[in-house]
Amino acid sequence: MKTELRSNWSNAVLVCAKCSKRVDGGFGDKGRTPLAKALRRHLKLRKGRKGAAGVVEVKCLGVCPRDAVVVVNGAESRTWHLVRPASDLDEVAAAVGLSEDRTSPERGGGPPA
Numbered sequence: 036m037k038t039e040l041r042s043n044w045s046n047a048v049l050v051c052a053k054c055s056k057r058v059d060g061g062f063g064d065k066g067r068t069p070l071a072k073a074l075r076r077h078l079k080l081r082k083g084r085k086g087a088a089g090v091v092e093v094k095c096l097g098v099c100p101r102d103a104v105v106v107v108n109g110a111e112s113r114t115w116h117l118v119r120p121a122s123d124l125d126e127v128a129a130a131v132g133l134s135e136d137r138t139s140p141e142r143g144g145g146p147p148a
Contacts, residue, residue, distance in 0.1 A: 040084070047089040047109035048074070048131050051096045054104040061104075061120025070104045070118060070127075077124040078133060088133050108132045 050071040060066065062073035071092040080086040096105045096115070103117040108131045118127050128134055 042084040042089065043087065044084070044089040045087055046132055047091060048133060049091055049093045049096070049107040049109065050074070051098070051105040052092040053095040054099065055092070057099075058102060058104060058120045062122070062124070066121060070106070073124060074128060074133065078128060090133070106131050 050069075052069070052071075055061075055069040055071065060068050062068050062070050063076070068076075069092070071090050074080075074090045075086075078088070078090075080088060080090065096107065098105045098115065098117075100117050103119050106116045106118055106127070108114070108116075111132065116127075116130055
């Protein structure tokens with residue numbers, strides 16, 4: 036039986052689901068999409084382990100700010116980001132270490148095949 040699995044992620048980002056629910060989505064074109072889903076769509080990440088990076092919604096990170104969502108980059112866990120609804124997703128991705136050029140395999144980023 037295997038005890039380890041390999042992901043193709045170059046990075047993993049944790050997004051607080053409770054905060055996302057409290058701001059009623061607040062992201063995407065119509066402002067109703069949760070942050071994790073909006074980031075995945077914006078960066079065109081594939082599902083599951085096949086993606087170049089992982090955006091994972093976690094239950095609660097325990098900070099609970101007003102009108103913001105808590106986001107943590109797994110590689111830089113000392114810095115937690117507070118993202119306001121209707122924020123520019125390019126800026127959010129850059130702040131948490133997920134830029135399109137690094138996560139997209141066709142643009143030369145991501146792990147080797």
